[in-house]
Amino acid sequence: DFARKDVEVGESAPKELLLEKHADYIHAYEQKKDSYEYIMAEFLRMSGVYWCLTAMDLAKSLDRMNRADILQFIKESQTESGGFAASQGHDPHLLHTLCAVQILVMFDAVDEVSSDRIVEYVKARQNEDGSFGGDEWNEIDTRFSLCAVACLKLLNRLDAIDIPKATAYVLSCQNFDGGFGTRPGSESHSGQIYCCLGTLAILGELHRIDADRIGWWLCERQCASGGLNGRPEKLPDVCYSWWVLASLAIIGRLHWIDKVSMKRFILACQDDETGGFADRPGDMPDPFHTVFGLAGLSLLGEERLKPVNPVFCMPEDRLAPASIRVQLLN
Ligand SMILES: COc1ccc(S(=O)(=O)N2Cc3cc(-c4ccc(C=O)o4)ccc3N(Cc3cncn3C)C[C@H]2Cc2ccc(O)cc2)cc1
Ligand SMILES: [Zn+2]
Secondary structure, eight states, X not given: OOOOOOOOOOTTSOOSOOHHHHHHHHHHHHHOTTSHHHXXXXXXXXXXXXXXXXXXXXXXXXXXXXHHXXXXXXXXXXXXXXXXXXXXTSOBOHHHHHHHHHHHHHTTXXXXXXXXXXXXXXXXXXXXXXXXXXXXXXXXXXXXXXXXXXXXXXXXXXXXXXXXXHXXXXXXTBOTTSOXXXXXXXXXXXXXXXXXXXXXXXXXXXXXXXXXXXXXXXXXXXXXXXXXXXXXXXXXXXHHHHHHHHHHHHTTOGGGSOHHHHHHHHHHTBOTTTOSBOSSTTSOOOHXXXXXHHHHHHHTTOTTSOOEETTTTEEHHHHTXXXXXXXXXX
């Protein structure tokens, strides 16, 4: 079968940022509590709230969200273990624990929960070899190394884990092509590279990697359409654009990408009817691709958006007060 290698950015695709439409789209998404999407999203509600809030904050519209309701939801989602679940009654997981802490930092409300119990939950996820399991079932993935160290960095508690072992484990996942995978020996993937570089940036260990080799592999992700894919021969996608752009920013190689065609691809993924971004031009928008479309445009210098931190995917001005700084290569 003829596998599509790229997408066409049609002449009729949006060419400028429809910022008000995106703020309205996100605001409406959180409001319709009875919709199918809202009920289905119960299994990822905490992450969904983080994606919606970060999109709104980047768009300088965080004040349109209901702070009190969201903080109430966060408190109800913390479990006995100290970790956070996707929503009340579900099991805790590192993915949702990081999202909860990111939301608390954006709302400057970290002291409204017990951060000691959060630290205990994250600490308990580290294995003997330095890797992290996502939850008590211990599925190991370099994504969870980033979740753990990002969470602890935001709480200023990196002292709680074995940093040399965490570093050694991430480096053991580097491949001959310069990329990183899920576990040692796994295939290189843009998302995993982002997680591993983010982890090393937070731990101050970026000098251990070969920036040119990884930079080259990342730039190879750019397709004729300007979009970036996650692996060779895959279709471009706006969320992979974020993983690649953020990774290039972390290693100081963002200027290696063709920014003009990249920006044109991201803008083409906007839905000019409903607002929001889809994974690629013409598909259905969702909050997940909306936040990564906006974050990618922010990294490309869109001045109507707040500057975004490439490691935390949060507005820089939310990290400054807590003096949270991470190493970046230049
Ligand atoms: C619609 O199908 C999915 C598939 C996977 C997931 S996921 O939670 O495992 N996840 C994040 C993700 C979310 C959405 C989405 C739709 C509506 C909302 C409401 O906020 O969010 C959509 C896709 C998606 N994926 C799947 C994906 C995106 N681009 C290509 N694919 C295959 C990513 C997936 C894994 C993930 C990535 C980052 C992250 O921080 C958390 C999870 C969610 C819905
Ligand atoms: Zn995607």
